[in-house]
Amino acid sequence: xxxxxxxxxxxxxxxxxxxxxxxxxxxxxxxxxxxxxxxxxxxxxxxxxxxxxxxxxxxxxxxxxxxxxxxxxxxxxxxxxxxxxxxxxxxxxxxxxxxxxxxxxxxxxxxxxxxxxxxxxxxxxxxxxxxxxxxxxxxxxxxxxxxxxxxxxxxxxxxxxxxxxxxxxxxxxxxxxxxxxxxxxxxxxxxxxxxxxxxxxxxxxxxxxxxxxxxxxxxxxxxxxxxxxxxxxxxxxxxxxxxxxxxxxxxxxxxxxxxxxxxxxxxxxxxxxxxxxxxxxxxxxxxxxxxxxxxxxxxxxxxxxxxxxxxxxxxxxxxxxxxxxxxxxxxxxxxxxxxxxxxxxxxxxxxxxxxxx
Amino acid sequence: xxxxxxxxxxxxxxxxxxxxxxxxxxxxxxxxxxxxxxxxxxxxxxxxxxxxxxxxxxxxxxxxxxxxxxxxxxxxxxxxxxxxxxxxxxxxxxxxxxxxxxxxxxxxxxxxxxxxxxxxxxxxxxxxxxxxxxxxxxxxxxxxxxxxxxxxxxxxxxxxxxxxxxxxxxxxxxxxxxxxxx
Numbered sequence: 001x002x003x004x005x006x007x008x009x010x011x012x013x014x015x016x017x018x019x020x021x022x023x024x025x026x027x028x029x030x031x032x033x034x035x036x037x038x039x040x041x042x043x044x045x046x047x048x049x050x051x052x053x054x055x056x057x058x059x060x061x062x063x064x065x066x067x068x069x070x071x072x073x074x075x076x077x078x079x080x081x082x083x084x085x086x087x088x089x090x091x092x093x094x095x096x097x098x099x100x101x102x103x104x105x106x107x108x109x110x111x112x113x114x115x116x117x118x119x120x121x122x123x124x125x126x127x128x129x130x131x132x133x134x135x136x137x138x139x140x141x142x143x144x145x146x147x148x149x150x151x152x153x154x155x156x157x158x159x160x161x162x163x164x165x166x167x168x169x170x171x172x173x174x175x176x177x178x179x180x181x182x183x184x185x186x187x188x189x190x191x192x193x194x195x196x197x198x199x200x201x202x203x204x205x206x207x208x209x210x211x212x213x214x215x216x217x218x219x220x221x222x223x224x225x226x227x228x229x230x231x232x233x234x235x236x237x238x239x240x241x242x243x244x245x246x247x248x249x250x251x252x253x254x255x256x257x258x259x260x261x262x263x264x265x266x267x268x269x270x271x272x273x274x275x276x277x278x279x280x281x282x283x284x285x286x287x288x289x290x291x292x293x294x295x296x297x298x299x300x301x302x303x304x305x306x307x308x309x310x311x312x313x314x315x316x317x318x319x320x321x322x323x324x325x326x327x328x329x330x331x332x333x334x335x336x337x338x339x340x341x342x343x344x345x346x347x348x349x350x351x352x353x354x355x356x357x
Numbered sequence: 358x359x360x361x362x363x364x365x366x367x368x369x370x371x372x373x374x375x376x377x378x379x380x381x382x383x384x385x386x387x388x389x390x391x392x393x394x395x396x397x398x399x400x401x402x403x404x405x406x407x408x409x410x411x412x413x414x415x416x417x418x419x420x421x422x423x424x425x426x427x428x429x430x431x432x433x434x435x436x437x438x439x440x441x442x443x444x445x446x447x448x449x450x451x452x453x454x455x456x457x458x459x460x461x462x463x464x465x466x467x468x469x470x471x472x473x474x475x476x477x478x479x480x481x482x483x484x485x486x487x488x489x490x491x492x493x494x495x496x497x498x499x500x501x502x503x504x505x506x507x508x509x510x511x512x513x514x515x516x517x518x519x520x521x522x523x524x525x526x527x528x529x530x531x532x533x534x535x536x537x538x539x
Contacts, residue, residue, distance in 0.1 A: 114414075147421075
């Protein structure tokens with residue numbers, strides 16, 4: 001019986017984490033955007049405006065949930081839940097530290113990739129259910145964009161998987177640090193087994209993975225509908241895209257899903273390319289920096305910091321770059337990213353066979 | 358009743374009930390979204406059968422790909438077309454339906470016959486493979502097993518399928534290309 005209680009406890013814990021992270025990510029984004037635009041940002045509620053997003057969520061919870069007359073009731077009501085649950089289920093396979101992972105499956109990465117694709121369905125549900133032309137246009141744009149960008153993202157991930165030879169996220173993490181059992185080489189020439197640190201991260205194990213990482217990062221921006229790929233909710237054309245008709249907590253769920261998705265895709269990028277929960281500090285001679293900074297608490301710390309850095313870059317890009325047009329967006333995906341990602345995959349295969357053996 | 362049995366019952370009930378709804382509902386869009394529930398329940402059944410890779414593939418291919426494609430086709434077609442589709446004639450017993458009814462009836466008889474004839478608990482090939490130890494236990498390396506088999510024993514079928522898919526891709530690209538002005 002205790003084991004079931006643990007399962008439920010972990011699930012609740014992950015949900016609480018997603019919710020709290022979304023709250024503070026919104027505050028962080030508002031402060032950072034204010035800094036970029038030379039404003040002050042939220043500063044009235046609490047010290048430096050820290051309580052602003054909590055006040056916002058309290059207001060959202062109290063709001064009436066309005067059902068427009070012409071909506072398809074079931075689809076309209078269920079869509080935000082489907083969108084959020086799709087992202088939330090992805091967290092189940094994420095490793096946090098050595099030996100600390102909610103669900104240790106040997107197809108972890110593939111599972112996450114599948115679960116995220118369900119989000120598209122939720123967005124289409126919201127668009128169709130709302131019975132509103134802006135909603136449906138936003139939903140169609142979003143679905144087209146997510147499906148297209150899944151291809152370069154998938155190929156970039158596969159090129160990392162080829163180097164690691166496993167779909168198990170914990171195994172992939174393990175290979176990028178001091179805990180590795182096989183031989184790890186920096187750029188394929190310098191043996192860094194036992195040194196760990198930044199030298200054994202995937203992007204340095206094979207240099208073309210840096211390109212793969214950039215491709216994945218761009219595609220992940222598109223998959224979480226962030227600027228410069230936010231045409232699904234382009235305010236100047238589509239009001240608010242697929243969530244135009246939503247109010248109250250239903251809108252809150254869509255919002256929660258967006259920020260959880262940002263964290264999730266950044267975390268996948270960190271796990272596959274940037275050393276997962278491994279420390280960036282290598283062992284140098286008798287100074288065992290890597291051994292001292294590896295452990296459960298350190299693991300959580302490192303992966304959280306690295307993921308947060310990627311989220312920061314996402315926010316930074318959103319407030320810096322203008323939005324892409326639809327044709328530019330598709331051109332970038334099909335004519336630039338997909339061929340590049342494909343080349344990365346082929347190079348990975350060659351690297352695995354000729355350099356790593 | 359173990360936990361696996363209870364899960365099996367719940368998921369097969371969901372699969373059957375949602376499939377019935379898909380077939381019976383007059384609202385086509387809801388049918389499509391309900392089909393998603395059917396596919397998801399099927400994926401759950403695959404997991405119970407230790408085929409976790411197949412389960413995830415089911416979600417990637419059917420939910421992420423085919424279902425979204427169906428929805429796209431649906432949303433791109435006009436409302437008038439859909440209205441015609443959504444109010445079909447409800448009369449089933451007609452002379453023009455006779456061939457269809459005949460085929461369906463015969464198929465039903467065959468299916469019932471198969472279900473009654475098979476003794477699912479004592480299948481010959483199952484007990485044979487248990488005797489010769491030719492089965493896979495829940496060891497957790499299913500994916501590696503699939504990968505190795507695809508690249509060695511089943512390489513030819515694998516390549517043939519990939520050529521077929523390639524042909525489909527080229528054909529689709531050709532069809533969607535604009536006619537060149539002569």
